[in-house]
Amino acid sequence: MIVSSHPLFGKGIKRLLESRFGEGVNVVGMVASVEEAIAALMTLHPDLVVVDYDDGAVNREEFLARFVESEHRLRVVLLSLKEGGSNAIVYDRRTMAASQVEDWLKEWADQGSALSSIISMGKPIVQRSKFLQMKNNLIHGFGALVFVFIMTAIGLLVLRTDILLPEQASLQAVPIDNLFGLHFRLIAFLFALIVGTILYSVIFFRRKKGDITDAVHITGNTNLEIAWTVVPLITVLAFSFIGSDALAKTLKPDPKPLEVKVTGQQWAWRFEYPDQGIISNELVLPVNKQVVLRLQAVDVIHSFWVPEFRVKQDLVPGQVKILRITPSKVGSYQLMCAEICGQQHAYMVAPVKVETQDEFDNWINVQLNTIPTDPVARGQFWLDRYGCKACHSLDGTKLVGPSFLGLYGRQETFEDGSTAIADEAYIYESIREPGKKIVLGYPNAMPANVAQEMTDEQIQDIIEFIKTLK
Numbered sequence: 001m002i003v004s005s006h007p008l009f010g011k012g013i014k015r016l017l018e019s020r021f022g023e024g025v026n027v028v029g030m031v032a033s034v035e036e037a038i039a040a041l042m043t044l045h046p047d048l049v050v051v052d053y054d055d056g057a058v059n060r061e062e063f064l065a066r067f068v069e070s071e072h073r074l075r076v077v078l079l080s081l082k083e084g085g086s087n088a089i090v091y092d093r094r095t096m097a098a099s100q101v102e103d104w105l106k107e108w109a110d111q112g113s114a115l116s117s118i119i120s121m122g123k124p125i126v127q128r129s130k131f132l133q134m135k136n137n138l139i140h141g142f143g144a145l146v147f148v149f150i151m152t153a154i155g156l157l158v159l160r161t162d163i164l165l166p167e168q169a170s171l172q173a174v175p176i177d178n179l180f181g182l183h184f185r186l187i188a189f190l191f192a193l194i195v196g197t198i199l200y201s202v203i204f205f206r207r208k209k210g211d212i213t214d215a216v217h218i219t220g221n222t223n224l225e226i227a228w229t230v231v232p233l234i235t236v237l238a239f240s241f242i243g244s245d246a247l248a249k250t251l252k253p254d255p256k257p258l259e260v261k262v263t264g265q266q267w268a269w270r271f272e273y274p275d276q277g278i279i280s281n282e283l284v285l286p287v288n289k290q291v292v293l294r295l296q297a298v299d300v301i302h303s304f305w306v307p308e309f310r311v312k313q314d315l316v317p318g319q320v321k322i323l324r325i326t327p328s329k330v331g332s333y334q335l336m337c338a339e340i341c342g343q344q345h346a347y348m349v350a351p352v353k354v355e356t357q358d359e360f361d362n363w364i365n366v367q368l369n370t371i372p373t374d375p376v377a378r379g380q381f382w383l384d385r386y387g388c389k390a391c392h393s394l395d396g397t398k399l400v401g402p403s404f405l406g407l408y409g410r411q412e413t414f415e416d417g418s419t420a421i422a423d424e425a426y427i428y429e430s431i432r433e434p435g436k437k438i439v440l441g442y443p444n445a446m447p448a449n450v451a452q453e454m455t456d457e458q459i460q461d462i463i464e465f466i467k468t469l470k
């Protein structure tokens with residue numbers, strides 16, 4: 001059946017078919033619109049419908065939607081004769097020379113009335129030979145696979161946890177690194193799958209010189225869509241399982257851990273060992289023994305992070321956060337604050353040392369005997385321990401807060417224009433209530449409760465030390 005509102009089109013096609021195939025072809029109807037075609041189809045049952053591609057009166061989209069993609073599947077050819085000269089264009093807009101069109105028509109005839117190899121939506125019109133096509137697909141499929149394989153191998157060489165991650169120095173780092181490694185491998189494969197396929201297509205399916213035709217129109221592939229839904233779903237579920245397992249392993253408590261209280265403040269770290277009775281500015285840990293860190297922030301959010309231990313925990317004001325680490329390698333590391341916390345955030349670091357149990361016990365003993373007996377020396381000791389020197393220099397250098405050099409007895413001018421002599425009462429008040437008097441030219445930056453753990457005796461020691469800085 002032929003669908004076109006132009007009588008010449010119908011006549012031409014009819015003549016062409018008859019001249020080629022003679023008795024073998026029977027044009028059962030020539031109709032001018034979709035509606036007529038629908039009515040005719042019910043009675044005529046044609047094997048093949050030829051639709052005039054260039055005919056504006058024939059709504060070919062509607063036609064195709066109704067008969068190619070619906071349950072009334074029909075063999076439909078959209079044919080355009082507009083190119084003029086020797087070319088005819090069939091519905092997927094593949095250009096063929098007139099001689100090819102004849103071959104193509106002949107191919108149908110050869111296959112008898114079943115016309116089995118003819119067009120359904122989405123498949124190329126010219127099915128030169130199914131075998132050749134399959135062979136071609138296999139070759140390209142294999143080629144793309146080789147590309148993806150090579151790129152995955154390169155990715156795996158580059159994405160290695162032992163190269164990209166810092167030294168592994170805690171038991172908790174092991175499950176984390178394993179998870180990282182799995183991700184890296186998956187990423188290498190996915191990257192290769194996408195970029196490798198693109199590269200392969202760019203090389204082997206690029207437009208040939210002089211080719212001005214459009215590509216084949218592809219509408220969908222149910223199997224492929226099911227595959228790319230189900231496979232990622234299973235992968236993500238598997239990773240969520242591995243991820244929770246890794247998390248559980250990093251949180252697992254030991255029955256008798258070492259307790260350390262960690263205090264973060266702008267911009268210093270302080271470590272207290274309650275069972276041993278010492279306060280330190282460096283975190284010293286015995287190897288192969290779990291430490292439970294009780295993390296507290298004085299002012300704003302900070303974050304405890306030693307890259308070699310992998311685990312990380314925010315310090316939130318008003319809460320005590322727990323972090324468990326089992327150092328597995330003797331060595332020196334660095335704790336850094338991993339949460340933007342103000343001006344000196346980048347310098348909020350502290351040394352971390354992992355020692356043997358003997359070295360650790362020795363360190364504890366030394367610490368116990370280092371609290372000086374002289375009040376002045378003790379004052380300096382507390383300044384160190386409480387992190388005061390992050391903001392107050394001892395040599396006159398202007399940091400975030402006023403220098404302690406020459407402070408005692410100095411006349412200070414405040415933001416409101418008032419003045420005061422820096423005596424013992426003033427220094428005491430400035431430590432206990434730092435926001436009360438703000439020295440002109442300095443921000444109100446000192447944490448309000450920075451001295452919550454200081455005793456009055458310790459503050460007195462600090463004042464004694466400041467007195468000596470002239």
Ligand code: CUA
Nearest residue numbers: 302337339341
């Ligand atoms: Cu503390 Cu950043």
